[in-house]
Amino acid sequence: MAIKRLTTKLGILLTIIGLSVNVLAAGGEETLSANIKSEDKISLQNGATTYMNYCLACHSLKHMRYDKLVDGPGIPADIVENNLMFTGKRITDHITNNLPADAAKEWFGIVPPDLTLVARVRGADWLYTYMKSFYADDKRPFGVNNTLFKDVGMPHILAPLQGKQVKTNKAKELESKIEVADIEIAIARRDGDDAGVTKHSAIFHEATGALAQLKHDKGYFEISIAGSLTEEEYNTVVRDLVNFLDYAGEPVKLERQALGMKVILFLMFFFVLTYFLKKEYWRDIH
Ligand code: HEC
Incomplete structure (x- = not known):
């Protein structure tokens, strides 16, 4: 009887927690689902390439070293050194850039933030949606705005790929x-x-x-002037980019997940063992 009451109370408590989490999550703009696959190396490689070519000029990844492009995404070291290292001298250097802060402030009104941890702060879905939410807005300095980040100071860098997106x-x-x-x-x-x-x-x-x-x-949106990619292709480019940023935020994620699995298996095994041990100890007492 007591147990039943306790479970009812627990159930009510969980429902309340669940509801409040829902209410909290419902605030703000809705995001699309990024559907990234952390273990997909090709996706990580493509994302890293897009990042180095389109984003690094403004956004450093200063908490990450170039050799992490070899470790996780599995890009061969010589390719990193010859094709992806636009800044830095050695593969153990941090991924910085040479953007002068004063000039950046003048151009964008704000210094573009380092993006090493952005996936942990914003989440993959947010990033994916952000890169798909730029739209033409004549009132803004660069002619674009962003539904997820109102009056954003960043130009739509991937517009040549996506095309010109407008509200319908x-x-x-x-x-x-x-x-x-x-x-x-x-x-x-x-x-x-x-x-x-x-x-x-x-x-x-x-x-x-x-x-x-x-x-x-x-x-809600439509493309008024086509870019070099179809919508599907653009989605893939953005998904890979977000996958890479997610990796940058936590390069040990894959290891952590694999280790977590092993720990759980060990605990399950250990539980069985202790259960029989307990039975053994109590046998004489009963
Ligand atoms: C020409 C410079 C420039 C380039 C290139 C650029 N950005 Fe930005 N980005 C900015 C600026 C400036 C901001 C700050 C916007 C603000 O706070 O209003 C920003 C903000 C962001 C933010 C929001 C950060 C936050 O949490 O506040 C993300 C995410 C981002 N950029 C991603 C990217 C990605 C991914 C690329 C490459 C595809 C890229 N940016 C290329 C200038 C740039």
Whole structure:
């Protein structure tokens, strides 16, 4: 009886924790799923190459050494030295760059951050979504904005690959509808106009729902000028890039996972052993 009550309480507690985690996770923009495969070396190699060619000029990976490109992704040392080492002299050097901080501040308004740990801070899904969320916006200095990172200071470096991404007319229409409804609700509230609040809230909720559906149906963005890659190919480039950044954040991840498996197997074996030992000890006492 007591156990039953305890499990019920435990169940309720877990449900509450689960719900609060959901609520926390629901805040902010939704992200797409990166679906990276840490053990896929080809993907890591492609990601490393994209990084060195497109990102290193602005973002260092200073907590990582060039020889880590040999260890995990399995790129042969001579290829790293001849094709991927744009900075540094020896393969044991850290992956730095020569971007002058003052100039960067002037150009971008902010110094581009080091990205060694960005995957641990932001998560793979966030990074994947970020690289797919740049869109044309004439009001910004580089002509682009980012739905996941509002008023971002970074130009869309991969635009030649992805093409020019714009919001669809339907997306713009729904967003302005939401914006207007939001203002109308505030005005109606101020005037104590309950009917107005109800009316504009309904419009607000309907448009918000429609916008979520539009995003879900991939009707939020479209490519107005094609890049050199198809959408599918671009997704792969970004996925590989994120896979590489995930590796940079924790180069020992593969080892850790393999070791974790061994530890669990050992504990299971040890448990059986101790169980029989216990039985043996208690046999004479009972
Ligand atoms: C021309 C310089 C430049 C290049 C090249 C560049 N970035 Fe950036 N990036 C920036 C700047 C500047 C910021 C800071 C934006 C801000 O805070 O408004 C930034 C921010 C970021 C962030 C957000 C970091 C955070 O958590 O705040 C990520 C992730 C990122 N860049 C990834 C990349 C990747 C991946 C590449 C290569 C495909 C790349 N960047 C190439 C300039 C650049």
